[in-house]
């Protein structure tokens with residue numbers, strides 16, 4: 001469904017590659033987590049699948065098509081086969097729940113009859129029946145993400161990409177979102193989800209693809225993950241620590257440092 005052949009992405013000639021020689025295949029019906037520290041290349045991977053960015057070298061295939069060979073005017077059609085969900089929901093603030101989901105069908109010319117039939121079915125799938133007329137600001141974060149998922153799948157894409165979909169949600173709400181993504185996957189959609197949330201990864205027991213500095217350092221079925229972040233110890237030394245442990249220690253002499261700190265490379 002998604003195949004990367006020796007893919008390297010360099011955004012700017014002077015910096016290190018965001019992705020570096022990636023060889024990877026995600027099969028039809030897979031559920032794969034994409035994990036790794038900030039800056040390891042997760043979003044870049046997703047952007048290459050969507051052809052929002054192009055590989056500097058190597059080939060990216062999506063549903064059998066080499067995306068570099070898809071002419072610009074055909075890119076919208078390529079993207080129609082891919083649903084996308086983001087951490088910050090990105091709903092249309094002036095449209096209600098029904099309108100947000102319907103809009104995804106209207107822009108590709110689906111009939112009013114089809115829209116009236118399909119939108120309620122999808123809203124039911126994500127547990128939002130009865131909330132069709134609510135505006136986004138009248139919804140909780142978890143409900144807004146459900147709308148975003150409904151919108152992403154309403155045109156029945158073969159692939160669903162999720163970039164930190166639980167990043168703004170509390171753990172209990174996140175479980176509800178993961179149940180929905182699981183159900184969508186069981187209905188046959190290939191799901192690739194970038195996340196820092198090790199609790200979710202460890203509870204789902206799905207494929208785990210771990211990136212570090214643009215390379216795949218682990219690819220396991222039923223894998224586990226411990227999110228690591230760089231910290232500066234009280235004595236000035238630096239090390240990588242499990243994120244939860246390090247965050248708990250801030251204020252006790254150790255200090256978590258910004259994940260994009262370039263000195264991370266020296267750890």
Ligand SMILES: Nc1ncnc2c1ncn2[C@@H]1O[C@H](COP(=O)(O)OP(=O)(O)OP(=O)(O)O)[C@@H](O)[C@H]1O
Nearest residue numbers: 011012017018036037038039040041042043044045
């Ligand atoms: N548009 C851009 N221009 C230049 N460099 C970029 C661009 N987007 C990302 N990068 C760089 O590419 C590398 C990979 O970034 P990417 O956003 O793919 O990482 P990530 O794993 O998704 O991080 P996060 O978990 O913080 O979202 C980083 O070094 C980042 O600074």
